Amino acid sequence: MSKLSLNHFSIRSLEIEKTVEFFEKVIGLKAGPRPEFPFPGAWLYNGDQSSWSNAVVHLVAIDKNNPNGLKQYLGERDPKTLSGSGAVDHIAFFAEGLEEKLALLNELKVPYRERTVPVIKLHQVFLDDPNGIVIELNYPAAEKAALDAKSK
Numbered sequence: 324m325s326k327l328s329l330n331h332f333s334i335r336s337l338e339i340e341k342t343v344e345f346f347e348k349v350i351g352l353k354a355g356p357r358p359e360f361p362f363p364g365a366w367l368y369n370g371d372q373s374s375w376s377n378a379v380v381h382l383v384a385i386d387k388n389n390p391n392g393l394k395q396y397l398g399e400r401d402p403k404t405l406s407g408s409g410a411v412d413h414i415a416f417f418a419e420g421l422e423e424k425l426a427l428l429n430e431l432k433v434p435y436r437e438r439t440v441p442v443i444k445l446h447q448v449f450l451d452d453p454n455g456i457v458i459e460l461n462y463p464a465a466e467k468a469a470l471d472a473k474s475k
Contacts, residue, residue, distance in 0.1 A: 330415040330461050331379050335400060339365065339384035346380055357381075358442050361392030375443040376417070383412055397457075413449070413457035421446065421466040439464050 336342040346352045346367045354365050355372035363386050366378035385402065386392065397412065418424065428435050428450065435450040446467035448460040 326419045327416045327460075330376070330417045330459070331381050332414055333381040333383055333412040333459075335383045335385065335412045337385060337402060339363065339382055342382055343367065346382075352380060358440055361396055362386055362390075375445075381412075381415075411456070413459050415459035415461055418460045418462050419466070421448070421462040422470050424448065424460065424462075425470075437467075439467055 334342065343354055343365050347354060350367075352367035352369055353372065355368040355378065356375075357364060357366040357378070363384040365382040365384075367380040367382065368377045369379045370377045383397065390399075400412075425435075425448070428448075433450055435448050437446065437448050439446045441464065444464045446462045446464045448462065450458050450460075452458055
């Protein structure tokens, strides 16, 4: 069994400024660094902002003038569904054992999507649970590099 720990949860927000203010003032998190994604958003940290692993809430904003970056990266969602738990975009876990997990997903014929975010040294695997909730598994990018080197 692979080791898992909760990494973050992500909310698609039509009210990004109000949502940041809520999580800062009410919950006590602090907005901090975020990789350059092709859509606007904010990462809210619990503790030290020099560690990506402390960014426990990822807010995803919808750029009404250019929604394509978000659509291409995370997929399209109907803005009318973005209230209540419908605003929860995905749940992410830190994980280890990329090679074994990919083998299992392939064996079970579970579709998944992959990408690497070099600046935070993570390799992401996205899959959908039976309820349509996106699950993100974050592996050390070094595991992906080792797997790629092994397959050459």
